[in-house]
Amino acid sequence: MFEKIEIMKMASAMATHAAARQNAVAENIANADTPGYAARDLPAFEDLYRSEGSGALRATRSGHIDASATITTAPEVIASPGVTSPDGNSVSLEEEMVRSVEVKREHDLSLAIYRSSLNILRSSLGRG
Template sequence: MFEKLEIMQMAQAMARHAALRQNAVAQNIANADTPGYVARDTPAFSETYQQADGRGMQATRPGHVGGADRLQVALTARREPGVMSPDGNSVSLETEMVKGIEVKRQHDLALAVYKSSLNLLRASLGKG
């Protein structure tokens, strides 16, 4: 029952988005020397969450109409002017390190939202 709260779902979606973005950063760093490799990233969490939220009817149980319809976020090529190396690689290690820090902050924020929500829920039940 309590795992269906919107704030819990938002925190979980934010943590999943951070994990996907961390995967993209790791792939970019691993392919920093691969000729022709184009750096990849995901759309911002706010954009993907707004898309998921603006769908109209919402499935609250697996049997509901449209319950299998899930928003899929994919890695997309990130082209930044002036970053391309002579061999066609567009990975900048400095940019990836900064993005890695941003992802850690996003994940920490998701965990903080989840923890605060649990503390509020416990306090409202008189358990905390």
Template structure:
């Protein structure tokens, strides 16, 4: 029932994007001392969601092979200055990205929770 509502679909996509971005940030931090490692990041959620343009979506594997998919795009090389060893990871920058991803994830959960509360209230059910 919830997957048919646009706002819950957007909240689910934001939560998935935030989780994927947190994984990329964690990988960057893990390679902070690896010579030659280039920091990566995901495109902004707004760009990814706008590129989706409302095309048909698959709800499960094997169901309507759509031209576009709602999967999160892969990480791209993040701009930044390189250290003398060729590593471009900035721990301070990764901390900021981590906080942004956490805030986005928390916002997605709050939206989903509020939407479910509205639906419960409209059905006459309490929490």
């Protein structure tokens, strides 16, 4: 019942996006010394949510039935001219630290939205 509430779906999608983006940041940091490695990041959550918010069914796994659209949350190569090191690596540890803080803020925001929504539901039921 509560999974159909749009704000709950949005908070869940935001938390999932933050987890996937943190994974991309961790992968970039782990490959900071790998020659030829190109830094990756996910598109902004707002862009993904708007593009996927068509209301149609979406497949997140190949086994899903009757879902024509798929969620595209794969990390993309970041185009940062001038950041590439002599060995071809484009990871900047400073930029990755900033991205890590952005991801934490995005995750905290998703939890705050979820918590506030639950408090509103509890209050409407007379249990808050």
